[in-house]
Amino acid sequence: MEFLTLTNNPAVKEKYPDLKPVWVEGGVDEVYRRARDLVHKGHRLLTHPLSSSLKPGRIPYKTVALSAKAETTVDLMSLGLMAAAFEAWEKTKPDVPLSFPAQVAADYALVDLAVFESALDSLKNAP
Amino acid sequence: MAQGKLRVVHYLNQFFGQIGGEEKANTPPEARAGAVGPGMGLKAALGADAEIVGTVICGDTYFAEHLAEATRTVLELIKQFQPDVVIAGPAFNAGRYGTACGAVCQAVVKELKVPAVTAMFPENPGVDIYKKDVYILPTADSAAGMREALPKLAAFALKLARGEAIGTPEEEGYIPRGIRKNFFAEKSGAARAVDMLVAKLQGKPFTTELPMPIFDRVPPNPPVKDMAHATIALVTSGGIVPKGNPDHIESSSASKFGKYSLKGLDDLTPETHQTAHGGYDPTYANADPDRVLPLDVMRDLEREGRIGKLFDYHYATVGNGTSVANASRYGAAIAKELKEAGVDAVILTST
Amino acid sequence: MHVCTVVPISLTVGANRIVPAVAIPHPLGNPELPKEEEKALRRRLVEKALRALETPVEGQTVFEN
Amino acid sequence: MRLELGKIPIRNVEFGPATKVENGTLYVNKEELRALILEDKSIKSCEVDLARPGEEVRIIPVKDVIEPRCKVSGPGGIFPGLVSKVETVGSGRTHVLKGAAVVTTGKIVGFQEGIIDMTGPGAKYTPFSQTYNVVLNLQPVDGLPQHDHERAVRLAGLKAAAYLGEAGKNVEPETVEVYELGSYLETAAKYPNLPKVVYVYMLQSQGLLHDTWVYGVDAKRILPSLIHPNETMDGAIVSGNCVSACDKNTTYHHLNNPVIAELYKRHGKDLCFLGCVITNENVTLADKQRSSSYAAKLAHMIGADAAIVTEEGFGNPDADLIMNCNKLEDYGIKTVLITDEYAGRDGASQSLADVSPKADAVVSTGNANELIDLPPMKKVIGDASAANVIAGGFAGALHDDGSITAELQVITGVNCELGYSNLRATGY
Structure with a gap:
């Protein structure tokens, strides 16, 4: 199916130009804000906004996929997941702005990329 | 005063502090030596190991309308008595009093680093605001529950003053604070899960270890006629x-x-x-x-x-x-x- | 009386008279409509809310129409 | 399927000229083990170390913990599809070096967790402070991509455990436990009056460092399947996780799944244990929907009256956990969940990212956010700098003297959601 990719992860942007990911400037919370606004407009989340076993407030990158088309009604599950994601971000957000050594940031980018890639087949094949 | 006794300070509103009723609710904070009003019953319940060294009284309206200043003054007055523990109330179903008791206890714990306990009716608005930070014992909705409340308050305060560990809400009787704490259970998680499953299958009572949030239901109002x-x-x-x-x-x-x-x-x-x-x-x-x-x-x-x-x-x-x-x-x-x-x-x- | 876009949430939190609204960022409006039509839409929703308030209900009720 | 599990107690571990078990001591020929690991050309170096209960040793960052086992009789070998050929395991006889463990360490990514303290306050939180550990510190060849690095370290640990397990092949076990379950129809017919219980076994499957392998297959690629509980005892399920140390299921946990053990214990007494459904925790919501529907349907098809569901990880998988619960309950299958909690350091936040009124029977394995102080240890095995990264904003802080203040989350196995340990949280 056609889907819309939101990301602030340079590794995703670089590796998948064909997917035309929507670039988000900022942290994971900014990605969430954009995803939430799209959900409010009727887009459906296709991937879970929380990353595997990582705390959203402690990681630099996040990639989220949503349905390309907006429906007329709001998808309740997507709405709930975004609320939970914000709550989890709020709960884990650091007291000081995040900063990571370059190699660690690159590792985070790689893991986010891998998590996104693990969803790609499903996304492409979904009805 | 006898040496070695635990020092207790009691907080009351104008009514229980015997200053007057609603017409005196604007009374600013003041301190008295020793026990006042329900403090007498509390004193008896505390027994020989503790003594009410002072009572701080403030009008409910005054406290509500001068929250920050009243809290600060009450705190100063309490501090003078060098308490080992502070008891506020019981406030029963009085909303402003309950809120004041909660605020005083919260400030005592946070600012003075002295343990504190209060008691009120579970639906008192003070409960939802302060239960997370303060131990609150449940009481009846009116002062008719005084006799029942005081021994519980006294026993809990003694425990706090002695620095004893406070157990779960079920063990100690306070209103759950919604705080999750770890401990080592007797059985492994897997064994507890199977026990719980068997109980659930047999229709026997079991207690979930992680209660899900619940929402209130209210009966609908009658329609607007005109x-x-x-x-x-x-x-x-x-x-x-x-x-x-x-x-x-x-x-x-x-x-x-x-x-x-x-x-x-x-x-x-x-x-x-x-x-x-x-x-x-x-x-x-x-x-x-x-x-x-x-x-x-x-x-x-x-x-x-x-x-x-x-x-x-x-x-x-x-x-x-x-x-x-x-x-x-x-x-x-x-x-x-x-x-x-x-x-x-x-x-x-x-x- | 609750005018709310996400009816299931309104049901969860216990509202008894519920009127479904337009969208989360604009529950009583639709920026894509001309000003007058948008206001007419809002008026229909508010009138529905008033009718709901005039209607006796036994329990949680969603006023769809 | 009938499996005899022979347990050989291990009460000490030493290096020696030959790898063998003698009088409860596991002797390890260090060079032979190293050579075996270094057969993999993607591994540059392999240091072998020993860590015994009570020693002032910290292992960090732990990737996996594996119990040495070997197949004595019956089809297949240990860790089928990865170390042994793909053949259905779970019958015949298997020997276990009970009390021994292989621990793999080595930094794959810069934010890897996993601390095992062999003594001190951290020790009581991890079961692996009580095992005699053979620790492999593995370094990859330069420039090895992280995916390959992960695989190399995973396979090294499994190979080492199989190698050490062989030392128990001809040793007479102290105890032999028998695990036997027939077909669903036979089992159900045997106990017509007991409630039928199925175990729904959730496997983390979200990509690099968050994967699980079943007979060598990446669990994210499976539809939920039926698996005989005995198969897990021969290593049919293997961990590829190394983030979120507290609630990942190590391979050791999969081999010793406590839910399976408890259900076997109660089988024929107050319940009838039918078997297990394995399911995954994928990234897309469609996959989550499909897998939870499929898992519940399988449980229903085999006639389950009740189910225990175990989660792996936190946050994202909470959605799978709740979907599984809702759908099982919708079939009328009475369900108990096992999960850990992320209630914040003060314990005041919402514990799960998803909830449901149907989740009315939940076992908690503790709040992973609670803080713990870990004093310095005399010896650190692994990559001490990993602790620096923990200090870098992940979950805690490394102090100058080598002590660490961290959330429990960094400790391997502390909140294991299979319910392996006794830690739990309750409301105060």
Whole structure:
């Protein structure tokens, strides 16, 4: 199916130009804000906004996929997941702005990329 | 005073502090040596190991209207007595008193680093606000429950003063604070899961180890009979506030609600109003706040006589990440004011 | 009386008279409509809310039409 | 399927000229083990170290913990599809070096967690402070991509455990436990009056460092399947996780799944244990929907009256956990969940990212956010600098003297959601 990719992860942007990911400037919370606004407009989340076993407030990158088309009604599950994601971000957000050594940031980018890639087949094949 | 006795300070309102009734509710904080009023019963219940060295009294209205200053003064007065533990109340179902007891105990624990305990009716508004920070014992809804409450308060205070470990709400009888703490159980998680499953299968009682949040149900109100003469109020969780957000309502996890005049206004515009809500894209609400708070239409309906009157104020908060406890508290407070103002019905709009 | 976009949430939190609204960022409006039509839409929703307030209900009720 | 599990107690571990078990001591020929690991050309170096209960040793960052086992009789070998050929395991006889463990360490990514303290306050939180550990510190060849690095370290640990397990092949076990379950029809017919219980076994499957392998297959690629509980005891399920140490299921946990053990214990007494459904925790919501529907349907098809569901990880998988619960309950299958909690350091936040009124029977394995102080240890095995990254904003802080203040989350196995340990949280 056609889907819309939101990301602030340079590794995703670089590796998948064909997917035309929507670039988000900022942290994971900014990605969430954009995803939430799209959900409010009727887009459906296709991937879970929380990353595997990582705390959203402690990681630099996040990639989220949503349905390309907006429906007329709001998808309740997507709405709930975004609320939970914000709550989890709020709960884990650091007291000081995040900063990571370059190699660690690159590792985070790689893991986010891998998590996104693990969803790609499903996304492409979904009805 | 005998050496080695635990020092207890007691907090009371003007009524239980024997200053007077509602007409004395404006009394500022004052301190007395020794026990006063219910402090006598408390003294007996505390026994020989502890002594009420002082009592601090403050009028309920005074405390509510001078929250920060009253808390500070009460704290100073309490500090003079060098307590090992502070007891406030019991406040039963008195809302302002319960809130004051909670605030005093919270300040004592946080500022003086002295343990504190209070007691009140579980539905006292002070419970939801302070249960997270303060030990609150449940009481009956009126002072008829005094005799039952005092020995429990005394026993709990003694435990706190002695620095003994406080067990679970079930063991100790206080109102659950909603705080999760770890401990080592006797059996492994897997063994407990199978035990729980067998109990569930056999229809026997079992207690989940992680209760899910529950929401209140309220019986519906009867319908409005005569809309043409009814006063209708607008309330919103969509964060519509006067331009500039004068009360600084937070964009998420709001710590308050606002009350704003609609007098002389026929329409909400970007010049007069905005949204404070951080939980949705604010572009549309900021461009035309009527999209969240339908003032323009309400005024039309008022002019046409479809409704009697639009209430002169609207209430607003931000329903974004606001805890259920806080939201319920705002709801209760808003409802109380509206009822007192003679409002017949409310249209609550949410984003 | 609750005018709310996401009816299931309104049901969860215990509202008894519920009128479904337009969209989360603009529950009582639709920026894509001309100003007058948008206001007419808002008026229909508010009138529905008033009718709901005039209607006796036994329990949680969603006023769809 | 009938499996005899022979347990050989290990009460000490030493290096020696030959790898063998003698009088409860596991002797390890270090060079032979190293050579075996270094057969993999993607591994540059392999240090072998020993860590015994009570020693002032910290292992960090732990990737996996594996119990040495070997197949004595019956089809297949240990860790089928990865170390042994793909053949259905779970019958015949298997020997276990009970009390021994292989621990793999080595930094794959810069934010890896996993601390095992062999003594001190951290020790009581991890079961692996009580095992005699053979620790492999593995370094990859330069420039090895992280995916390959993960695989190399995973396979090294499994190979080492199989190698050490062989030392128990001809040793007479102290105890032999028998695990036997027939077909669903036979089992159900045997106990017509007991409620039929199925175990729904959730496997983390979200990509690099968050994967699980079943007979060598990446669990994200499976539809939920039926698996005989005995198969897990021969290593049919293997961990590829190394983030979120507290609630990942190590391979050791999969081999010793406590839910399976408890259900076997109660089988024929107050319940009838039918078997297990394995399911995954994928990234897309469609996959989550499909897997939870499929898992519940399988449980229903085999006639389950009740189910225990175990989660792996936190946050994202909470959605799978709740979907599984809702759908099982919708079939009328009475369900108990096992999960850990992320209630914040003060314990005041919402514990799960998803909830449901149907989740009315939940076992908690503790709040992973609670803080713990870990004093310095005399010896650190692994990559001491990993602790620096923990200090870098992940979950805690490394102090100058080598002590660490961290959330429990960094400790391997502390909140294991299979319910392996006794830690739990309760409301105060």
